[in-house]
Amino acid sequence: MSSEFTRTDVPPLTEAIQPGTATDPTIGSTDTATVTVDGHEVTLEEGATVLDAVTAVDTNEDVPALCSYDREDNIGPRSECRTCMVETDDHGLVPSCSFPAEDGLNVKTDATAATEARDVNLDLVLSNHNLRCTTCGKNGRCELQDAAIATDVEEPRYGVLDDRDAYEPIDDSSSFIQIDRNKCILCNRCVEACNDVQVEGVLHMEGSGQDTRIGFQNGAETMADSTCVSCGHCVTVCPTGSLVEKGIEDAATLPIPGFTQKNSIGQSFESTDENKEPMTPMKQDDRSETNGPTSTNTAGESESESELEDWP
Amino acid sequence: MTEHVLEASPVLRVAGRNSRDEVLNVATSAASLPVVAVGSTGLSALEPLVLATQNRQTAFYESCTPQRAADLADTLDNGELDIEDADAVIEHASTPTRLPIPDRSPLGVGTRTVLGRCGWLRPTCPNDYRASGGFETLTADGETVVGAARRVTGRGWGDAMADTSVGDSWKRVIDADGDPAVVVNAHGTPSDRLLLESLPFLPLEGALAAAQIVDASDVIIYLSEADNQAHERVTAAIENLPQTNAAVHAVTGPDEYRAAEPTMALEAIEGSQRLEARLRPPQPDIEGIYGRPTLVHTPRTLAQIVHATSGAAPTRIVTIRGDVQHEATVELPADGSLATAREAVTVDGTFKCACVGGQFGGLTPDLDIAPTPDALGAAGVGTEGVIDVLNEDQCLVAYIGEQSRFAQDENCGRCVPCREGTVQLTDLLREVYDGSFRPDAIEELLRVIESSSICAFGRDATRPVATGLDHFEDEFAVHAGGQCPTGTCTTELQHEVSQ
Ligand code: SF4
Ligand code: SF4
Ligand code: SF4
Ligand code: FES
Numbered sequence: 061m062s063s064e065f066t067r068t069d070v071p072p073l074t075e076a077i078q079p080g081t082a083t084d085p086t087i088g089s090t091d092t093a094t095v096t097v098d099g100h101e102v103t104l105e106e107g108a109t110v111l112d113a114v115t116a117v118d119t120n121e122d123v124p125a126l127c128s129y130d131r132e133d134n135i136g137p138r139s140e141c142r143t144c145m146v147e148t149d150d151h152g153l154v155p156s157c158s159f160p161a162e163d164g165l166n167v168k169t170d171a172t173a174a175t176e177a178r179d180v181n182l183d184l185v186l187s188n189h190n191l192r193c194t195t196c197g198k199n200g201r202c203e204l205q206d207a208a209i210a211t212d213v214e215e216p217r218y219g220v221l222d223d224r225d226a227y228e229p230i231d232d233s234s235s236f237i238q239i240d241r242n243k244c245i246l247c248n249r250c251v252e253a254c255n256d257v258q259v260e261g262v263l264h265m266e267g268s269g270q271d272t273r274i275g276f277q278n279g280a281e282t283m284a285d286s287t288c289v290s291c292g293h294c295v296t297v298c299p300t301g302s303l304v305e306k307g308i309e310d311a312a313t314l315p316i317p318g319f320t321q322k323n324s325i326g327q328s329f330e331s332t333d334e335n336k337e338p339m340t341p342m343k344q345d346d347r348s349e350t351n352g353p354t355s356t357n358t359a360g361e362s363e364s365e366s367e368l369e370d371w372p
Numbered sequence: 373m374t375e376h377v378l379e380a381s382p383v384l385r386v387a388g389r390n391s392r393d394e395v396l397n398v399a400t401s402a403a404s405l406p407v408v409a410v411g412s413t414g415l416s417a418l419e420p421l422v423l424a425t426q427n428r429q430t431a432f433y434e435s436c437t438p439q440r441a442a443d444l445a446d447t448l449d450n451g452e453l454d455i456e457d458a459d460a461v462i463e464h465a466s467t468p469t470r471l472p473i474p475d476r477s478p479l480g481v482g483t484r485t486v487l488g489r490c491g492w493l494r495p496t497c498p499n500d501y502r503a504s505g506g507f508e509t510l511t512a513d514g515e516t517v518v519g520a521a522r523r524v525t526g527r528g529w530g531d532a533m534a535d536t537s538v539g540d541s542w543k544r545v546i547d548a549d550g551d552p553a554v555v556v557n558a559h560g561t562p563s564d565r566l567l568l569e570s571l572p573f574l575p576l577e578g579a580l581a582a583a584q585i586v587d588a589s590d591v592i593i594y595l596s597e598a599d600n601q602a603h604e605r606v607t608a609a610i611e612n613l614p615q616t617n618a619a620v621h622a623v624t625g626p627d628e629y630r631a632a633e634p635t636m637a638l639e640a641i642e643g644s645q646r647l648e649a650r651l652r653p654p655q656p657d658i659e660g661i662y663g664r665p666t667l668v669h670t671p672r673t674l675a676q677i678v679h680a681t682s683g684a685a686p687t688r689i690v691t692i693r694g695d696v697q698h699e700a701t702v703e704l705p706a707d708g709s710l711a712t713a714r715e716a717v718t719v720d721g722t723f724k725c726a727c728v729g730g731q732f733g734g735l736t737p738d739l740d741i742a743p744t745p746d747a748l749g750a751a752g753v754g755t756e757g758v759i760d761v762l763n764e765d766q767c768l769v770a771y772i773g774e775q776s777r778f779a780q781d782e783n784c785g786r787c788v789p790c791r792e793g794t795v796q797l798t799d800l801l802r803e804v805y806d807g808s809f810r811p812d813a814i815e816e817l818l819r820v821i822e823s824s825s826i827c828a829f830g831r832d833a834t835r836p837v838a839t840g841l842d843h844f845e846d847e848f849a850v851h852a853g854g855q856c857p858t859g860t861c862t863t864e865l866q867h868e869v870s871q
Pocket of ligand 2: 243244245246247248249250251274294297298299300302303
């Protein structure tokens with residue numbers, strides 16, 4: 061890629077941070093607006109989205125809005141899960157979490173097309189999720205689980221990810237945070253928490269298509285080799301069991317003998333337990349001294365399977 | 373030679389994209405008269421095409437060998453035009469500004485308004501372009517240019533105003549806060565590449581005119597890093613542009629299909645290493661490149677605006693390829709028919725149907741569709757300006773499956789309906805081979821991908837499957853019963869992993 065057209069006014073602090081995500085425009089309304097949702101009128105401040113109106117009233121249908129996060133201004137809307145679709149008179153179906161609350165907009169949560177889109181998209185999220193809630197540390201406090209229960213998902217139409225060969229190894233290399241990407245919904249909250257709130261520049265989004273995943277800006281394969289300072293912000297914002305604090309990763313697991321979160325996946329990057337500092341060796345700038353993490357299985361095989369297969 | 377090629381007589385022009393240079397060199401050394409390299413006509417079947425002009429006559433020699441070109445040059449040097457051997461001879465005014473058009477295929481197919489100077493001018497010579505009437509938009513009355521922009525709809529999926537009036541976008545840029553910019557998105561489509569290679573001043577003129585109207589300080593030409601020739605030509609042309617207030621830059625992005633999506637184009641220009649679509653609204657014309665109000669138009673759109681400014685009726689450029697002997701890029705009047713494009717090519721085998729609208733075009737057995745967004749939309753096909761011809765040996769179930777898998781492999785990964793939806797779609801199509809054909813499940817998924825994806829990649833990716841089911845549902849049913857009518861999908865293939 062060549063670029064002879066570049067900008068020179070980037071602030072030095074954030075210059076080096078590469079979150080791997082698009083630079084979205086400013087989302088939200090440009091003025092105060094009154095919106096009608098399922099017959100209820102709501103007046104909202106400037107900067108509001110349709111979802112702000114939807115959450116302000118008692119809607120006819122449940123709108124999971126799974127990937128949205130309203131507790132911190134610097135995070136979202138990523139608007140990727142599309143489980144927040146609602147129908148509007150003027151624009152048809154819109155993602156409520158990132159659509160501006162325009163004055164006079166008439167919104168319906170119970171239009172057939174909107175319900176269908178939310179249900180299908182939630183099932184699409186589940187189709188790529190290792191849905192083993194009973195062995196998951198977030199059991200009972202998981203936003204995906206909540207959404208599935210609220211939407212009465214009984215049998216997701218596309219099934220769930222339960223092909224052991226397709227699982228990514230759990231990253232258990234850090235002494236503080238465990239990553240199970242098989243539970244990641246790519247909501248990007250952790251990436252934004254790490255870059256836009258903490259300004260640590262550790263996490264980023266990488267890959268495309270089915271290979272899209274959260275990774276590390278320094279190119280490390282494991283958390284232990286990243287530049288993480290273990291501030292824990294990413295864990296706080298993660299809606300699922302993908303990022304959990306060490307020590308409680310099995311806290312909510314149902315006590316079924318021999319059945320744990322780790323052996324549900326089958327492979328993991330183990331911790332050497334040598335580094336007890338919150339900062340990783342990379343962050344301590346002490347690269348040569350410590351041992352790297354070890355893998356209980358050969359890493360890297362989860363990528364590029366079935367790539368050469370010809371149609372059909 | 374004279375200041376510009378239009379005045380030269382006698383003159384020998386050599387037009388073409390590839391394999392032009394040898395003909396050019398041999399002819400140049402064979403004669404003392406001017407031998408000039410002009411751009412491609414868009415018709416690869418003719419090229420290298422030699423055009424000998426003298427005394428208000430131009431003789432055409434199609435697919436000319438170097439030896440023949442040398443002989444022609446020699447004859448012309450001696451004051452004679454070899455008319456006997458020519459494929460066509462045309463009488464014309466003393467300095468025609470457009471390629472004279474013989475009444476035969478493929479040059480005679482459709483109209484040649486936007487393409488009129490392709491194959492007639494030296495691509496990067498500003499004098500040729502000016503003498504042909506170029507750059508007049510830059511001094512035209514602003515109201516006239518804006519009126520033209522209102523009449524023209526954006527061309528191609530790389531245009532932020534695809535299929536809608538361009539003038540609306542210009543107005544939003546003018547009204548928005550910030551320093552405006554113009555992006556010329558030339559990524560990925562054969563006709564845009566042709567314009568940049570053959571007549572780069574035309575889209576540049578349109579871009580500079582747009583920049584004047586919206587008061588933009590930067591014009592950025594964005595193209596694929598694989599399009600070397602287009603990049604060279606446009607870079608050379610930029611150096612020879614008339615003085616204006618806007619700085620003009622050329623920037624390349626990765627050679628990936630998705631990189632042409634308007635907001636991914638902005639990401640690539642800003643230097644992002646990973647390309648994914650941006651959310652909208654607001655559209656790039658309010659917050660675009662580095663947050664600046666930005667017009668994003670394809671070279672085709674800008675070329676149409678230049679011609680509309682001088683009063684020409686909008687046309688549509690289409691490239692017809694696939695199961696044909698030679699790819700051809702032709703131009704059709706708005707009241708014409710896509711079927712006309714077929715006259716420019718020889719189909720290999722028997723025509724079965726066509727995929728209209730590029731990578732994610734719509735399948736149709738009948739090309740009699742007017743080349744307007746409304747008519748194309750009503751026929752369920754795409755407006756991207758590419759027609760892929762499929763002959764009777766093509767299995768549509770396999771073809772559609774491949775389009776779906778392309779979508780699964782090439783999407784940016786940002787949104788669930790596209791990223792996960794295309795995986796499930798591919799699986800549902802694959803299930804057909806196991807005897808399970810569930811059109812309701814497929815259609816439900818298509819509706820959701822189409823209505824809830826972030827960008828046009830996901831929305832368009834549903835089109836081959838949706839139109840395939842519309843026109844060829846029986847082929848799916850037959851496959852589910854274990855048979856492939858064309859014999860393309862064998863039972864062995866089903867489970868075999870080939871290399
Ligand atoms: S714990 Fe590490 S990865 Fe998570 S936000 Fe803090 S620095 Fe970033
Ligand atoms: S790890 Fe958690 S917070 Fe990060 S993208 Fe995945 S689901 Fe979202
Ligand atoms: S529709 Fe596809 S290409 Fe577009 S943002 Fe979504 S995943 Fe990316
Ligand atoms: S909540 Fe709107 S797209 Fe996820």
